[in-house]
Amino acid sequence: MDLLFLSRLQFAMTAAFHFLFVPMTLGVVVLVAIMQTFWYKTGEEKWLKLVKFFGKLFLINFAIGVVTGISLEFQFGMNWAEYSKYVGDIFGVPLAIEATVAFFLESVFLGLWIFGWNRVSKKIHLISIWMVALGSNLSALWILFANGFMQRPVGYMIANGRVELVNFTEFLLNQYGWVKFFHTVFAAYVVGAFFVMGVSAYHLLKNKESIFRSSFKLAAYFGALSSILVFLFGDFHAKDISKFQPTKFAAMESVWETKKGADYPLILIPDEKNEKNAVEAIKIPKFLSILAAYDPNYEVKGLRDFPKEDRPPVLITFLSFRVMVVLGFLFIALSFLSVYLSYKNKLDNNLFLKAMLYSIPLPYIAMQLGWIVAEVGRQPWAVYGLLRTRDAVSQNLNLNQVMFSFFGYGLVYTFLGILGFYLMVKNAKKSID
């Protein structure tokens, strides 16, 4: 166990844990804001009840999400000091802007929303939840600009022994960052939609006439729209990856040999050791080239064209990507089925409702897998092509310090995880009819 490995493990653990709460924050806050808008417009009591019900679940989730976010921002300096020195001139900018523009908006207006019932006008109160939604989505935008730079550095030059920002406009127009932002945010909306549908389904199983019909229907439409958008932006994103991060693309699809007009094997088992695929079956002709660039004759780069020390781990990247894609299709199918059934007023099939209830974890899993593709697939680089992960770690830490923080985070996060899950289940089961 060395310092680099432990620091990586700690970052993976704290980031993945934080990201269990972020997507629900992003998605559910929008749904709660829409519900509150309906209440504001129609004055119907059911929407108020639903706002309070899902608002409570949102707050439990938000509390853990917000506190676990602090340690991420500080960890760059603590564990990745060399990284911070080398790219801080650029990377610090979106982080500082995120705090100034987004975090304040989110947390200050959330305070007003929680404590403002009956103290401010209905209109101001409604605006405050929309401000929270805006703040959290803006924070996603800025952090994905930061991550976009790590994936595809733009607007910089190397000067004074570090990476310096020379063109902020170019940095802001980094297509990689924008597409990733939309892909991630719409995926978070899918998480929110499936959460609301799943919890609503639980209550519909008990009472078919419950007001949760309304929340189910709303979330179904929201989920259907979002799942299509995730798919579209994911497809755009793949083009950027094949263009700017050919090693990641090759690992995602387990491509070893460079080929024009590459086929897409539906069934594939990578054999990383021997730098080939053990099994490739049911090939769709030229489809991989289409996926890579909308061009059936596009040349897809294989991993053998790259030196071994520049390749990411293949198996984990490949598997994460495949499973994520399959889940993505499942979300489209399930949410369109949900739209159809709520439109037809046929939300009475217990099997379907149960399926929706147990689908709640699936979009979470898909998002975690997506981040594994993004971050493991970027290895061995911390900043693609510019700085290797092994050169990014702090030089003056010792193993005991990182061991201490690793187990400290592990302990506290385990506690928070159990607590969050327990409270979420407990409050999600409460009846409000």
Add this chain to the structure above:
Amino acid sequence: MESLQITWFVLWSVLWVVYFALDGFDLGSGILMNFISKNDDEKRAVINTVGPFWDGNEVWLITAGGATFAAFPKAYADMFSWFYIPLFMVLIGLILRGVSFEMRGKTESKKIWDVFIFVGSLLPVFLLGVAFGNIWSAVNITEKGYTEGTLGLLNFNGILTGFTFVVFVCMHGALWLYYKIEGEFKLRIYGVVRKTWYVSAFLFGIFILFIPHTLNPNFNLNSFSGYLTVVFYGLAAFMIILIKKSIDKGRDYISFLKSFVFMIFWFAGGFASQYPNLIPSKNVEFNVSIFNSSSSFYTLKIMTIVALIFVPIVVAYQIWIYKILNHKINPADKESLFY
């Protein structure tokens, strides 16, 4: 270039100062909560006074961290990796405290949350005090950086400054609660206010007596930074006397505001003394200063524009929300307790 670096030293200090002045009162309330409340309703009242604000206050810390990263990346990397364990403990404290506010009202057992609120408030304040005590009295930096670990920070000046932070924050918190709470509980808080004032005045004196800044070889009383330090500490001393007058008259809102101004002056004095260094070194060769750790001219320029546009907006809506939610909280009125 130099003027931008100086601008960012000022902005950097302002972010920290505002953080301590704002989060100070909710951290102080968190430290005091268990000791001043007679029953669960009173504890809830304390939590409800800070409920809408603590998160927004804490964002000033995140912004201070982010601004250090953007404006002085080398200082950010050095400070955070050198002070690794204390900073980790600060984060764990803030994590536990933050969830406790939210979860306490949603679970049956309150005991664990009460402990977390206390420890999670005390630990960050004390450790940040230790860190700044070391910074203000200069850190032992060698060509390998700072290598003496956590124990190296627990020297006399670090501990003294840590205690000073804790005590000031307690007075600040007590005055906040005195202002926000009404009913019989308020009368008891008044006693706490008086006690914390005396301890604060005493520690202020001790701090000035041992004044850690004189151990910083870069500190020169006959310089602009030296004058400024004296002026700020002088104003802080003046404020602490003014606070006493308002306390004696029982004017809750005014004494809290004065305490707020006191916190600003006191922290400003500390930051003024370390100019132009972000981490002053005992061996001046290894100072981490605004000149050798800053971002490029272009980045500082962009960050300045961003700060000039957005910080005033943030301040405006944050003040606005403090005004909207300026109602008093009475432990006897359970309707007013959300948490």
